Amino acid sequence: MRTLIIEDERGLAAAIAEGLAAEGFVTDVAHNGPDGLWRALHEPHDVIVLDIMLPGLSGYEVLKRLRHARVWTPVLMLTAKDGEYDEADALDLGADDYVSKPFSYVVLVAHLRALLRRGAPARPAVLQAGDLSVDPSRHRCRRGERAIELTAREFALLEYLVRHPDEVLSKTEILTHVWDEHFDGDTNIVEVYVGYLRRKIDAPFGRSTIETVRGAGYRLRGAAG
Numbered sequence: 001m002r003t004l005i006i007e008d009e010r011g012l013a014a015a016i017a018e019g020l021a022a023e024g025f026v027t028d029v030a031h032n033g034p035d036g037l038w039r040a041l042h043e044p045h046d047v048i049v050l051d052i053m054l055p056g057l058s059g060y061e062v063l064k065r066l067r068h069a070r071v072w073t074p075v076l077m078l079t080a081k082d083g084e085y086d087e088a089d090a091l092d093l094g095a096d097d098y099v100s101k102p103f104s105y106v107v108l109v110a111h112l113r114a115l116l117r118r119g120a121p122a123r124p125a126v127l128q129a130g131d132l133s134v135d136p137s138r139h140r141c142r143r144g145e146r147a148i149e150l151t152a153r154e155f156a157l158l159e160y161l162v163r164h165p166d167e168v169l170s171k172t173e174i175l176t177h178v179w180d181e182h183f184d185g186d187t188n189i190v191e192v193y194v195g196y197l198r199r200k201i202d203a204p205f206g207r208s209t210i211e212t213v214r215g216a217g218y219r220l221r222g223a224a225g
Helices: 010-022 033-042 059-068 084-093 105-118 152-162 171-179 188-205
Strands: 002-006 026-030 047-051 075-079 097-100 127-129 132-135 140-143 210-213 217-220
Touching: 002 010, 002 033, 010 026, 010 105, 026 033, 033 059, 047 059, 047 105, 059 075, 059 084, 075 084, 075 105, 084 097, 097 105, 127 152, 132 152, 140 188, 152 171, 152 188, 152 217, 171 188, 171 217, 188 210
Parallel strands: 002 026, 002 047, 047 075, 075 097
Antiparallel strands: 127 132, 132 140, 210 217
C-alpha cells in the first residue's frame, strides 16, 4: 500500500517511513504543506499521514483543499498530545482518523490498516445539493454566495435531508433522527418545519428543493435545486 507522509520534522518523518516500510508499506514523504498538497492531488496514494503544524500550508488547509478537490483518500492526522480541539477540528474538516503525538508505531500501523479496510468513499465536510451548501461543523448554510440563517432545528432537519439526497424520508424517520426517538408530540411538526425551510432556502430563490411525496414523506432533490 502506498502511503504519503506529510510531516515537517524530518527525523520523525524518516522514522515513520522506515517503520511503515518494515510493515510492507511503500512510502512517499513531503516536508511542507504545498509539496504535500501537490503530491496528494497528483499522485496515487492509498492513505495519507498528515501533520497539523506544517510550513507553507497547515495540515488543516491541506485537508480542506483535498476535500474541496474531491480527493477522498483516507487521511490520518497527527495531532498534539491532549489536543482534543485539534482532533475535533481535523474530523470536522474531513479527516478519517487521528493519532496523538507521541504515538506507538504499532498503534499507527493498526490505524492505517483500519483506514485501508474502509476504503475511500466520498465524505465531504461541506454537503452540497446543487448550489445549496450545508457546513455541519460551522453550522452554515448558503445558496450560491448568499448566506441563509437557520435555527438549530431547521439546520438539523436540512442536514438530515441533504445527507439523504433523492431519498423519500417518512415523518417517522425524520422525527427519530431530527427530534427524538421518544418524541410523542404532533407529527405535523415535521410539516411545519419543512415549511419554515422552504420559505428560507427555496422561496427567495425560486427553487423547489424539498418535495412532498404524498402518503410517503419528503425528498430533497440532490442535483438540481
